[in-house]
């Protein structure tokens with residue numbers, strides 16, 4: 001299960017934090033690190049400060065995958081969980097780490113991937129990035145000082161994931177039961193599937209003049225939130241796209 005848990009760091013500015021995050025991951029048995037547009041960092045030749053923070057976890061850091069966009073980092077992932085230090089404008093499904101880890105097990109036991117996404121040191125995740133996550137996780141820290149160092153946040157969430165996996169495999173006594181309420185018979189849609197559907201939906205809504213592209217307001221983020229909250233499987237996405245095709249066909253008649 002550990003191999004299907006991905007840690008994604010977005011646009012990290014301090015390479016030392018990448019080393020610390022690698023160490024945090026390795027202590028908890030995680031190996032899959034993806035870096036989106038990291039600053040001053042090349043995994044093939046990591047800076048000294050990153051190496052010294054990683055200590056014995058240099059292997060995790062050196063085998064990190066570097067990509068340039070959020071979409072690439074999570075394209076093959078079923079559930080994306082964004083770690084956020086703040087509450088944002090549009091309310092989104094918000095979970096505490098333990099509950100989120102329980103839900104993650106439901107996906108991992110079907111051999112699909114879960115990503116935990118962490119934001120920039122200074123500004124965190126953008127609203128657009130947060131809207132690409134099914135769930136937001138907030139570590140319920142001191143309300144007057146709630147922003148953890150990014151690698152510390154990685155440590156806390158990796159620990160919770162580990163505890164949930166241990167509980168699931170009978171190596172821990174704890175109540176980590178948490179599921180989405182269904183046991184899936186079908187593979188979950190990946191982020192690629194969901195993004196393809198959302199684009200298709202947007203085009204259709206423009207075609208039928210429900211969505212005015214010159215004044216889109218919050219329609220697409222709200223629809224995205226709705227469909228992400230539902231955690232659709234691949235067959236459900238195919239059904240929805242089939243409906244859109246039929247809407248278009250009848251509208252064009």
Ligand code: SAH
Pocket residue numbers: 082083084085086117118119120121122123124125137138139140141146147148149150153
């Ligand atoms: N000033 C930024 C904080 C960034 S801290 C902001 O307000 O968003 C860097 C990253 O660490 C965050 O983007 C988030 O992914 C993670 N993080 C820090 N504190 C956290 C908390 N209390 N709960 C969840 N994630 C947290």
